[in-house]
Amino acid sequence: MRLERGEIPSTGMLALLICFVLGSSLLLTPGGSAGHDAWVAVLLGLAEGLLIAQVYAALTTRFPGKTLVEISDLVYGRCIGKIVAALFLWYLFHLGSLVLSNFEEMLSALILQNTPSLVISLGLILVCAYAVNEGIEVLVRCSYLLGVIIFATLIFDILAILPLFEVNRLLPVLDLPVPRLLLTAHGAASFPFLESVSFLMVMPFLNKSSEAGPSLMKGLLLSGVILAVIVARNSGVLGETTKILIYPSYQTVEMINILDIGARLEVLVFINVLTMGFIKVATLYYGTVLGVAQLFRLRTYKPLVLPIGILMLILSLQDAPNTPVMVDFAMRFYPFYSLPFQIVIPALTLILAHLRRPRREAAGP
Amino acid sequence: MIILIIMAFALAGLLIYPDLIRKQWWYELAVTSLFLIAGFILSLLLYLQVQLPYLSLVISHFLRGIAGQ
Numbered sequence: 001m002r003l004e005r006g007e008i009p010s011t012g013m014l015a016l017l018i019c020f021v022l023g024s025s026l027l028l029t030p031g032g033s034a035g036h037d038a039w040v041a042v043l044l045g046l047a048e049g050l051l052i053a054q055v056y057a058a059l060t061t062r063f064p065g066k067t068l069v070e071i072s073d074l075v076y077g078r079c080i081g082k083i084v085a086a087l088f089l090w091y092l093f094h095l096g097s098l099v100l101s102n103f104e105e106m107l108s109a110l111i112l113q114n115t116p117s118l119v120i121s122l123g124l125i126l127v128c129a130y131a132v133n134e135g136i137e138v139l140v141r142c143s144y145l146l147g148v149i150i151f152a153t154l155i156f157d158i159l160a161i162l163p164l165f166e167v168n169r170l171l172p173v174l175d176l177p178v179p180r181l182l183l184t185a186h187g188a189a190s191f192p193f194l195e196s197v198s199f200l201m202v203m204p205f206l207n208k209s210s211e212a213g214p215s216l217m218k219g220l221l222l223s224g225v226i227l228a229v230i231v232a233r234n235s236g237v238l239g240e241t242t243k244i245l246i247y248p249s250y251q252t253v254e255m256i257n258i259l260d261i262g263a264r265l266e267v268l269v270f271i272n273v274l275t276m277g278f279i280k281v282a283t284l285y286y287g288t289v290l291g292v293a294q295l296f297r298l299r300t301y302k303p304l305v306l307p308i309g310i311l312m313l314i315l316s317l318q319d320a321p322n323t324p325v326m327v328d329f330a331m332r333f334y335p336f337y338s339l340p341f342q343i344v345i346p347a348l349t350l351i352l353a354h355l356r357r358p359r360r361e362a363a364g365p
Numbered sequence: 366m367i368i369l370i371i372m373a374f375a376l377a378g379l380l381i382y383p384d385l386i387r388k389q390w391w392y393e394l395a396v397t398s399l400f401l402i403a404g405f406i407l408s409l410l411l412y413l414q415v416q417l418p419y420l421s422l423v424i425s426h427f428l429r430g431i432a433g434q
Contacts, residue, residue, distance in 0.1 A: 094420070296396045303385055303393055306377045307400035314407045320421040329421035333428050 002065075003293050003301050004136055008202075010211040012140035016283065017199060017219030019143045021192045022150070022226060023280030024102050026249055027273050028330060029231050030188040035243045036169060037176050037184075039232040044185035046224030049193025053220055055346045056200055057213030062353055064209035068200040068346070069294040075352050082295060084345060089291040091341035092198050093308070096284035097315035098330075100124060103277045104316065105323045106247060111270070121316050124274075128282040129309040132289055133302055136205050139282055146275040153268045154226065158233055160256045160265065165236040183335075190335040192227075193220055194342035201287035246327055285312060366412055374405050 008016075031041030063071045068088055072081040104121045112120060131139055174181070196216065203212045234248040237255060242248045247269075254266045289308050293301035320326035378401065385394045410417060 292400075296392075298393050298396060299390060300393065303381045303397040304400060306381060307397055307404055310377070310404035311400060311407070314404065314411065315420065317411065318417055318419060321419050325419070325421055329425055333421075333425045336428055337424050 003290060003298070004205055006135045006137035006205060007207040008136055008140045008205050009207055010215040012137075012144065013199070013202065013206055013212075013215045014219045014222075015147045016140050016143040016202065016279065017196060017216065018223045018226070019147050019150070019276050019279040020198075020283050021196065021220065021223035022272075023192065023276040024099050024273075025192040025227055026230065026269070026276055027102060027106055027247060028191075028327065029234060029242075029248050030191055030227070031184050031231060032242055032245075032248065033187075033331060034176055034181060034184040035240050036171070036235045037174060037181060038235055038242065039170070039228045040174060041181060041184040042188045042224065042228045042231050044181070045188025045190075045193055046220065046228070048186065048189035049196070049220055049224065050217060052189070052194055052343055052346075053196060053216050054213075055343075055350050056197060056203075057216050059200060059346060059350050059353070060203040060209065060212040062350070063204075065204050067204050067291065067294060068349070069291045071200075071349060071353070075349050075356065084349070085291065085295050088341060088345055089288055089295065091338070092201070092284050092291065093288045093312060094315065095195065095198070095338075096281055096288060097312045098319055098326075099277065099281050099284065100312060100316040101319040101326065102330075103273065103281075105326060106250075106273065107270075109323060110247070110250065117317060118313075121313050124278065124281060125285075125309050125313045125316075127278060128285050129305050131278075131282045132286045132309075133305045136202060136286065139279070139286060142282075143279050146279060150272050150275060153272055154230070157253050157256070157265070157268055158229065160258060161233060161237055161252060164255055165233065166239075167236065169236050169239040170232060187331065187335045190338045190342060191330065193224065194338065196220060197342045197346060198284055198287045200346065201290055202283065246323060285309065288312070367409075370405075370408050370412060374401065374408075377401060 029038070030045065031038035034041040059068070059071060063074065066074070069085040072085040072088070075081065076084055100121055103124060104117050107120050108115060108117055131142060176184070196219075199216065203209075203216070206212050206215070230249060234242050234252045237252045238245065238248060241251075245251050250266055250269045253269045254264075256265045257263045285308070289301050289304050292304055292308065298304070320329060381397055381401075382394065385391075385397065407417075
């Protein structure tokens, strides 16, 4: 039974993917430990992301209209398929709670210092719950609208900060030892490009399944270029200090001063971060809810929206004791923790699908 | 605070259950209840300030163990 009746156009998926990838990477910019080479690390991470995304596209093309949960059932069989699907859903759920926790940490550290973290997270998760309950089409329409606003504010930010930008701060290029650069690039691939693995729960609802691959590639490429520009902007303005800052985009935009009247524009970063954060959390939340409903073979996913939202909220409060631990986890451990979910499960599923199909064909109808 | 937690879960139940009972979707009701009860128990544990492990620390320890550090 098809649990989601909505259909999305390829441009809708493109908008959703760009918002999703830019989501928390506008907040915790990837590749930061590479200093002035961070933009190179992001571009290398993008290349890795594009390579692995071919696997996601191939899976969607091979099993049109099926999510990874349904594909697992077909490829691994009912029992192992359920275990694989549960592992993948755990990743979506945990990632959703991590993103929620990131936004809560940022807001409570920078503007809402005296507000309890529960209140901040609750506000965001309730908005996400409403969007998830309305279905994938609503999420896509939100991403159209919010994407335009974000794009405009990003262009404004970049133009306004140009007087403070110095190309010398980006030199010398490729100063890092190659192994360290590659490690940082993998970090940039796993966060945020390979997080697009969650689109294996969204791509089946494209109105033309043949456009899944091209949309995924275009979305990753566009968001990767935007991200590289943002990272280069931060390095060009802040120099090597980007290495030690938790929120470099915030610090960069804070420095904008247009004729002494256009100051304190860091509010633009909050607009970007909150809107993109909403899209990212909602997409992961949607993937989890839909996946759990498919795993348990329910007739609708809607009754699960609130209970899973509550669990995601609780987990976000229990993710990390403080911001430094969260950042340490995101930078040092997350690239390895996410490896099985982002690369091993999709690649293994595709390989097994290729190996098992000839046998079925040989067995005949 | 405990009253607030009970009220929040009661409200969630009120929003979810009437529709499921009307349609007689008992299996869906059971699965939803499972998640809702899990959420309620975890909320109570957090409220009672029971020391639950932080997930990032657990995963970091696990990965360190694999790497032999």
